[in-house]
Amino acid sequence: MTYIAKPQLRHPSLEKNRVGYTRRDYEGKISTLCAGCGHDSISAAIIQACWELDIEPHRVAKLSGIGCSSKTPDYFLGASHGFNTVHGRMPSVLTGANLANRDLLYLGVSGDGDSASIGLGQFAHAMRRGVRMAYIVENNGVYGLTKGQFSATADSGSKSKKGVTNSDSPVDLVAMALQLGATYVARSFSGSKEQLVPLIKGAMTHGGAAFIDVISPCVAFNNHPGSTKSYDYIREHNESVSRIDFISKRDEITAQAPPGQVVDVRQHDGTLLRLRTRHADYDPTDRAAAMAFMQAHQARGEVVTGLLYVDPLATDLHTALNTTARPLNALEAPSLCPGAAVLAKINHSLR
Ligand SMILES: Cc1ncc(C[n+]2csc(CCOP(=O)(O)OP(=O)(O)O)c2C)c(N)n1
Ligand code: SF4
Ligand SMILES: [Mg+2]
Secondary structure, three states, rough: OOEEOOOOOOOOOOOOOOOOOHHHHEOOOOOOOOOOOHHHHHHHHHHHHHHHHHOOHHHEEEEEOOOOHHHHHHHOOOOOEEOOOOOOOOHHHHHHHHHHHHOOEEEEEHHHHHHHHHHHHHHOOOOOOOOEEEEEEEEEOOOOOOOEEOOOOOOOOEEEOOOOOOOOOOOOOOHHHHHHHEEEEOOOOOOOOOHHHHHHHHHOOOOEEEEEEEEOOOOOOOHHHHHHHOOOHHHHEEEOEEEEEEEOOOOOOOOOOOOOEHHHHHHOOEEEEEEOOOOOOOOOOOOHHHHHHHHHHOOOOOOOOOOOOOEEOEEEEEEHHHOOOHHHHHHHHHOOOHHHHHHHHHHOOOO
């Protein structure tokens, strides 16, 4: 048996959201990950975010690669569409699905091995093409599933459980996402649900490529002194740029924002990201400044978390390709294949 189904029994008076679902309706099977694994906390944050967003589960497509992290879509959104791809290939399969049906909300779940090692090229092209999705990397600095080898995001100088020092430079997926043109870029920590839930909500309502790198400690292979991805290390070195509140377009904005410390970012779909900044001069809409800020703090050994960059008016691959507003999978045969006469006309126009 590779999974454990959850009992269907539930309390009849569980709170429902606006579309009539309880939190339990956003759960999946019982997790088989190690007790204390950061990935389970991220699954809980995804469940909370989707419930609060009033998303109907059948409107979500969750895709992943291979790894403990990529197993997690089995543990949330059990009534959503799902595809567990080959190692590192989630972004291209998701891109294809998105092009065929633009009406779904795409959630890509991956690991640091899956996205920064074997899937690095796939990650890069999904970001630069602006595929509309929430792309979450559950980053523990190791290949958890294959028993703790250093991954490409392990920091230079960090130590393995057996005391070996990593000499390679790390791949920083946040810096890459910023450089490659992602329009929503964040870093968070699995132990910080208060920060992670609104970040996921913002990503799922974003109009382009949204990327969240979530430091997610592997308690079995990378939670010891000398690791820079352990619970203790991240708690001690976490430097949050802001506190984020997610306000849906239906919610009334009651709290008056104190001037100077609050940046309101309204996204295309009307949702509002309210950022209570901890650094008065931090501008989350300035890509180059975000990069410089992050690198300066990283050099001091700090792990910068929060919403680092957002382009509220972002567009996606469909806009770039000028595709039809109707999902391709809903078009009838004559529209998809208009016949020899149309092809001859196109060929003629190219002569
Ligand atoms: C093509 C291919 N190469 C290698 C593997 C072996 N493999 C399975 S999971 C994994 C790494 C997973 O690491 P990560 O994405 O960080 O996930 P984690 O388990 O740490 O959450 C590797 C190398 C594989 N399954 N397929
Ligand atoms: S091996 Fe590590 S990543 Fe995998 S389930 Fe256990 S704690 Fe999580
Ligand atoms: Mg990993």
